[in-house]
Amino acid sequence: MEGEIIFAAKRGDWIAVKKLTIDEKTALPEVVGVLMGIRQAVGRKIFSFAGVDTFQLDELAAGMAKGKRKGFASAAELLSAPKPREQLLQACKSPDALPHAEAYLNKALLENIGLLTEVDTDDFNKAYPDYKISKPRGNFGKKKRA
Amino acid sequence: MPDVIRFIANYNGWKMEKRLPVSDSTPNSEVVKLLSEIRSSASSKAFELTGIDVSAIKSFAASEASGKSGPQALSSLNPPKIRARLKELCKEAAQLRFAEALFNYEILRLLGVKTGV
Numbered sequence: 001m002e003g004e005i006i007f008a009a010k011r012g013d014w015i016a017v018k019k020l021t022i023d024e025k026t027a028l029p030e031v032v033g034v035l036m037g038i039r040q041a042v043g044r045k046i047f048s049f050a051g052v053d054t055f056q057l058d059e060l061a062a063g064m065a066k067g068k069r070k071g072f073a074s075a076a077e078l079l080s081a082p083k084p085r086e087q088l089l090q091a092c093k094s095p096d097a098l099p100h101a102e103a104y105l106n107k108a109l110l111e112n113i114g115l116l117t118e119v120d121t122d123d124f125n126k127a128y129p130d131y132k133i134s135k136p137r138g139n140f141g142k143k144k145r146a
Numbered sequence: 147m148p149d150v151i152r153f154i155a156n157y158n159g160w161k162m163e164k165r166l167p168v169s170d171s172t173p174n175s176e177v178v179k180l181l182s183e184i185r186s187s188a189s190s191k192a193f194e195l196t197g198i199d200v201s202a203i204k205s206f207a208a209s210e211a212s213g214k215s216g217p218q219a220l221s222s223l224n225p226p227k228i229r230a231r232l233k234e235l236c237k238e239a240a241q242l243r244f245a246e247a248l249f250n251y252e253i254l255r256l257l258g259v260k261t262g263v
Contacts (some may be wrong), residue, residue, distance in 0.1 A: 001157075001158060003155075003156040003157040003158065004154060004155075004156055004157075005155050005156075006152065006153070006154040006155075006156070007153050007155060007184065007188075008150070008151075008152045009150075009151040009152070009181075010148070010150060010151075010168070011149055011150045011151065011168050011177060012149070022156075022157055031157060031195055032192050032195045032196060034201065035188040035189075035191055035192040035195070036188075036192055036259050037189035038153070038185075038188040039183065039188045039189050042181045042184060042188075043185060045181060046178055046181045046182055046185060046262075046263050047176050047263060049174045049181065050174065050175075050178045050263050051174070055158065055228065055236060069217045071248070072220040072221060072223045072225060073220070073221050073224055074262070075217065075220045076217055076218050076219070076220035076221035077221070079217030079220070079259055080216070080217045091150070097262070100263050101259040102260065103261055103262055103263060104261075106259055106260060106261045107261040107262070110250075110254075110261065115250050116157045116243075116246070116247045116250060117247055117251035117254060117261060118189055118192075118194060118247055118248060119192045119193060119244055119251045120243065123240075123247075126240065127196070127240035127241070127243075127244075128242075131253045
């Protein structure tokens, strides 16, 4: 089996390249790993291009989730609570970005209480110890684990 | 290297190619749209390749979300029951965390909780 997975991006100062050439020797975890790498490379950048300061919202989410237990009950409480509009607007380049900031805050709140919605780097490394991948750079707060 | 965003996937019958030349006049909304599509494709395929039963987990999430909407509905979920069912759906213990992540993604989507652009 031959193939490839390539992601290459250049937009202003942002450059990202993820590439895997696939042949009969390529192990499945390598393919999962490169897909996770692509997802990580674009995840934060999407919100950034949408006009959201994600690092500001990471701090906000960490504060809001502080002391909350892991699980659906905390998620219901945090996600149902009124959003701090002023702080969200401060993290937006323009008011148009507010819905995106709210979505990012939701995502960051969930991550803070350990409710993951994607294949996680730690879980990947645990499942495939021979194919460890590194975590993306940045301030991701401290996740609670099950 | 000219400004461009490019994604090519050719793996075991999965073929996808997306390309967007980018200039100063390219609106960020176009870049965001393309990156969101790439992210979604990469994420879905990663779940699939972990070997979890994606369709069974999605069906289970749909049954748990049935008749509910909004984030408050998350408080009515029964975590031990969900974990037990997801365990049943996993062939290996290491897959459970991936199954939980997919379940979480689906249930939030079905309840209308936005976590992406």
